[in-house]
Amino acid sequence: MKTIFNHRSIRQYQSKPIDQALLDKILEAGTRASTTGNMQLYSVVVTRNEEAKAKLAPLHFNQPMVKQAPVLLTVCADLNRFNSWCEFRNADAGYDNFLWILNAVVDASLFAQNICVAAESEGLGICYLGTALYNAPEISEALELPKGVIPLTAITVGYPDQNPPLTDRLPLSAVVYNEKYEANTEERINSLYAEKEALDSSRKFVAENAKDNLAQVFTDIRYKKADNLHFSAKLLDFLKAQGFQF
């Protein structure tokens, strides 16, 4: 519990390497998470090699921690192993569809989060890189991922060389509903986002980008509609190339 409440994304690491036995223990902790039918529809590629990290860095938009962290984990939704098993056992697999992409994405995410909590409980720091989905085809090529495998998220791991403050969260009432969902009226939204919008860091973002408000920093600067549409279409094409049918 203390580990979970102490989580912050670490973007600066000591040069100290991670002992292999410790890393194995952390990855094994990942595998203790529940999965659909205990099918374990995930895998992880561990990158320690400097050259390999340098090759992956631009695919994560050159976020510096990719090269700086001693270990980069690329967590994948993986139907390939299960489908291969079925194939070699003369069993008629039907897992190349949208439902099973989502099942595998959930499996892989629970695995990833267990890894992160386990790593942090051992004094390591982590940072998720959501960029894996943006350049999934290129990452897939670099790591030689076969059909049925989707690079879902990447995680940098290492001993922290910074201690950033906790980041803000919306009030709990923003995300927790009792019995029924409650419509997000303008009044409710104003109330839920008031604190976030009033933060110094938020005001600074708005001012620096010459926007009217924080929401526009997201829509016009950080995650623009045109980019979203481009990367979404690219991702769908990749999934079709990986053998999934829609």
Added chain:
Amino acid sequence: MKTIFNHRSIRQYQSKPIDQALLDKILEAGTRASTTGNMQLYSVVVTRNEEAKAKLAPLHFNQPMVKQAPVLLTVCADLNRFNSWCEFRNADAGYDNFLWILNAVVDASLFAQNICVAAESEGLGICYLGTALYNAPEISEALELPKGVIPLTAITVGYPDQNPPLTDRLPLSAVVYNEKYEANTEERINSLYAEKEALDSSRKFVAENAKDNLAQVFTDIRYKKADNLHFSAKLLDFLKAQGFQF
């Protein structure tokens, strides 16, 4: 770490209720997980009401723990709140596409897993119900989920009234690759699945269902191709109805 390695799915609960302050603390632990751009693209509907649980039970194929557990959590991928914020701030949101479904699904899954680890660290037991995706439209109607919200997984929570053994996992080498993915050749698959196939429980499944092997129990009994295709198409239709574009 100990909590993570001690995880087993709990399907039988004591009648003892969960204190509201404890549940709030556990849900808050959920919110400490990382999310895409700190956008928190998730929500959770808490079901405690007996009638409401009885209504949801058939949508989870009458798994008995839905009615028996004191709390059922329906964890949702949620773009509605963020989109509503953008709308009320005159910001041009572009998050109604496939990329952002996956971003929200990952956000919601990390949130869910933090909740589960936190719950277990407080002596509670949990069980994931993957069935939420199968009957997403009906669950959505029961919980009054608006556009942009997807019921992703459900979790039963309560004090354990059983202590089942740990379930098996594939060897770590099945899911961990160093630097590059390694093709799942027949030799590799035989080696990775040997232990699982040799388990008494696996042999029993195969015998009971009069199948040749364990893989066929999955493909012919548990998760059949025809069912997968049906539920996958149903899920895609639901997502389109929820406002997502493919």
